[in-house]
Amino acid sequence: MKEVPDAAVQKRIDASTMRLDRSGEKNLNPFDTHGIEAAMQIREGGAVEVDEIVAVTMGPESAVRALHKAVALGADRSVHLTDQELAGSDVCATGYALAKTLESEQPDLVLLGQQSDDGECYTIGAVVADHLKMPSLTQVIKIDISDGKLVCERQAEYGYDTVEVQLPAVISVGDAINEPRYPSLKAIMGAKKKPLETYATSDVGIEADSVGETGSKTQVLAVNPPPEKEAGEIIEDEDTNETVEKIVAWLDERKLI
Amino acid sequence: MAGILVYALHDDEGNFNKNSLGAISEAAKLAGELGTEAAAVVVGEVGDEACAALGAYGAGKVYRAKAAPEGLAQPVVDVMAKVIANEGFSYALFGGGLLGFEIGAGLTARLNAGVTMEVTEVKAQDGKLVAERPVLQDSAIVDVGYVGDPGIIIGRLNAFDATERDGGSAEVVDVEVELSEWSTKATMVNRGEQRGADVNIEDAEILVGGGRGLGEAANFKLAEELAAALGGAVAATRAVVDAGWYPYAAQIGQTGKTVAPKLYLAAGISGAIQHKVGMQSSENILAINKDQNAPIFEFCDLGVVGDLHKILPKLTEAIKAKKSG
Ligand SMILES: Cc1cc2nc3c(=O)[nH]c(=O)nc-3n(C[C@H](O)[C@H](O)[C@H](O)COP(=O)(O)OP(=O)(O)OC[C@H]3O[C@@H](n4cnc5c(N)ncnc54)[C@H](O)[C@@H]3O)c2cc1C
Numbered sequence: 001m002k003e004v005p006d007a008a009v010q011k012r013i014d015a016s017t018m019r020l021d022r023s024g025e026k027n028l029n030p031f032d033t034h035g036i037e038a039a040m041q042i043r044e045g046g047a048v049e050v051d052e053i054v055a056v057t058m059g060p061e062s063a064v065r066a067l068h069k070a071v072a073l074g075a076d077r078s079v080h081l082t083d084q085e086l087a088g089s090d091v092c093a094t095g096y097a098l099a100k101t102l103e104s105e106q107p108d109l110v111l112l113g114q115q116s117d118d119g120e121c122y123t124i125g126a127v128v129a130d131h132l133k134m135p136s137l138t139q140v141i142k143i144d145i146s147d148g149k150l151v152c153e154r155q156a157e158y159g160y161d162t163v164e165v166q167l168p169a170v171i172s173v174g175d176a177i178n179e180p181r182y183p184s185l186k187a188i189m190g191a192k193k194k195p196l197e198t199y200a201t202s203d204v205g206i207e208a209d210s211v212g213e214t215g216s217k218t219q220v221l222a223v224n225p226p227p228e229k230e231a232g233e234i235i236e237d238e239d240t241n242e243t244v245e246k247i248v249a250w251l252d253e254r255k256l257i
Numbered sequence: 258m259a260g261i262l263v264y265a266l267h268d269d270e271g272n273f274n275k276n277s278l279g280a281i282s283e284a285a286k287l288a289g290e291l292g293t294e295a296a297a298v299v300v301g302e303v304g305d306e307a308c309a310a311l312g313a314y315g316a317g318k319v320y321r322a323k324a325a326p327e328g329l330a331q332p333v334v335d336v337m338a339k340v341i342a343n344e345g346f347s348y349a350l351f352g353g354g355l356l357g358f359e360i361g362a363g364l365t366a367r368l369n370a371g372v373t374m375e376v377t378e379v380k381a382q383d384g385k386l387v388a389e390r391p392v393l394q395d396s397a398i399v400d401v402g403y404v405g406d407p408g409i410i411i412g413r414l415n416a417f418d419a420t421e422r423d424g425g426s427a428e429v430v431d432v433e434v435e436l437s438e439w440s441t442k443a444t445m446v447n448r449g450e451q452r453g454a455d456v457n458i459e460d461a462e463i464l465v466g467g468g469r470g471l472g473e474a475a476n477f478k479l480a481e482e483l484a485a486a487l488g489g490a491v492a493a494t495r496a497v498v499d500a501g502w503y504p505y506a507a508q509i510g511q512t513g514k515t516v517a518p519k520l521y522l523a524a525g526i527s528g529a530i531q532h533k534v535g536m537q538s539s540e541n542i543l544a545i546n547k548d549q550n551a552p553i554f555e556f557c558d559l560g561v562v563g564d565l566h567k568i569l570p571k572l573t574e575a576i577k578a579k580k581s582g
Pocket of ligand 1: 122139355468469471494495497508509510511513514524525526528532535546547548564565566
């Protein structure tokens with residue numbers, strides 16, 4: 001799970017730290033809700049016995065809210081890795097820290113959203129998988145489970161691929177995989193009472209110099225505005241008849257009708 | 258050697274992927290600036306001639322691992338990690354596309370290395386590479402440098418052009434790799450399946466693209482009626498194709514088709530980069546979207562901020578009236 005700035009918040013980079021300014025309203029990364037829903041459907045599908053669904057996140061104190069949301073959506077308990085030392089971790093360091101945290105849980109299946117709303121990296125699943133020495137597949141849009149194996153579908157360079165994956169495995173899912181359910185009021189109210197473990201880096205054997213800025217292998221050297229583009233004409237639809245007239249005139253002018 | 262290693266993806270007939278060829282060209286250019294060499298990794302049964310032909314794009318050597326399967330990331334991570342360990346490459350470069358993301362990410366973990374994704378440009382600065390990456394829906398561009406070796410660079414789709422240079426033919430070196438135990442635990446059952454009826458969107462001069470803003474599969478008829486009035490065809494985003502609302506054959510973008518019609522009318526499409534790369538060469542782009550901050554408004558010619566459910570039916574009627582009038 002990841003806590004991300006709410007979709008409505010104007011995101012920007014803090015010029016002094018060159019990191020994403022994470023102030024303002026936050027939410028559970030929408031892609032991750034599809035991961036929980038996938039876990040719920042596997043449990044309800046009955047093809048395998050699911051002991052428990054655990055929501056795991058790494059992030060500052062506020063990330064607890066994302067975990068509560070995950071529990072309201074169906075997780076049985078949650079794990080929060082939080083430590084000052086983690087601040088400024090890049091993909092390499094984040095993947096390592098998450099993998100160490102997951103290792104202590106010994107999961108049979110790790111589900112992730114394929115991307116985060118803020119970082120847009122698409123990579124954490126595959127990083128975590130290699131550390132955990134588990135097979136992995138990303139951007140999965142269908143999972144069938146039988147005989148302890150997953151049969152997954154995803155769209156790749158040349159069309160749809162069907163891949164069989166043995167458990168334990170790491171799977172990142174796309175948002176077309178399912179329609180996450182709405183949490184019941186009771187589940188929302190009860191979320192704060194479900195078990196939540198909080199770990200510092202040392203609790204899960206994370207080497208301090210492998211995370212945070214010291215452990216990161218990339219360095220942001222500069223942040224620049226994008227090159228200026230010539231913007232097209234924008235009209236607001238206030239009176240639809242008028243809007244349609246304008247569109248038709250525009251099409252006509254370009255000899256498109 | 259401190260060179261740049263590129264993964265060259267191919268289809269089941271052994272044709273190399275355009276983005277991979279672009280990555281080789283880019284690597285060769287950068288290697289020239291750094292005073293080093295570019296090389297490629299190929300997995301699966303690809304013939305000597307096809308591998309050697311990568312020399313035309315600038316690969317000096319091609320490391321071929323016949324025993325590793327193509328189409329899955331982890332076996333390629335095993336191969337690339339071994340080649341990098343044996344030959345000491347300083348950078349691994351990937352063209353845009355799903356597998357580049359997965360392989361690059363796996364290598365990051367394996368080699369404890371820095372990675373930058375969605376890279377649009379790479380610069381050589383003081384003997385090192387710096388990657389440019391647009392972030393926050395392209396509202397800022399960060400310059401990323403690497404600490405230690407190797408640096409992993411994953412390109413954005415179509416970021417690097419495939420240009421043939423006068424490189425001649427590459428030397429083909431076969432590598433034997435023992436695959437990691439976990440990379441043998443995923444197996445391809447069926448690769449590259451095409452789904453849905455074959456709609457020929459590539460030939461249409463006018464395309465109405467439908468996105469998730471249409472709300473549900475049944476609403477594609479709004480797009481179909483508009484396309485019929487305009488004398489064009491209907492195309493779709495991956496989000497709706499994945500959701501089963503429309504056939505894959507109509508998908509435009511990174512993992513779909515590339516089109517360049519006279520008119521592309523995007524209805525309820527956000528304009529994500531992976532979609533944009535498939536339609537940005539359209540002569541005229543008209544977008545209807547209710548969110549004024551949708552990225553599509555940054556590159557369309559005419560943008561209409563509004564609800565497509567209100568606009569499309571009236572627009573269809575108006576066009577019909579105009580044509581018959
Ligand atoms: C490796 C990879 C490859 C990909 N390849 C492709 C590809 O080939 N092609 C592709 O298209 N995508 C591809 N994608 C997915 C891409 O990133 C986007 O997720 C996708 O293009 C979004 O589709 P969309 O615009 O239909 O949906 P959304 O992003 O959900 O956008 C829907 C839009 O509709 C608007 N809307 C909603 N309701 C209304 C209304 N009533 N009236 C008007 N507007 C409304 C919303 O404001 C929103 O902007 C790929 C992604 C990855 C990671």
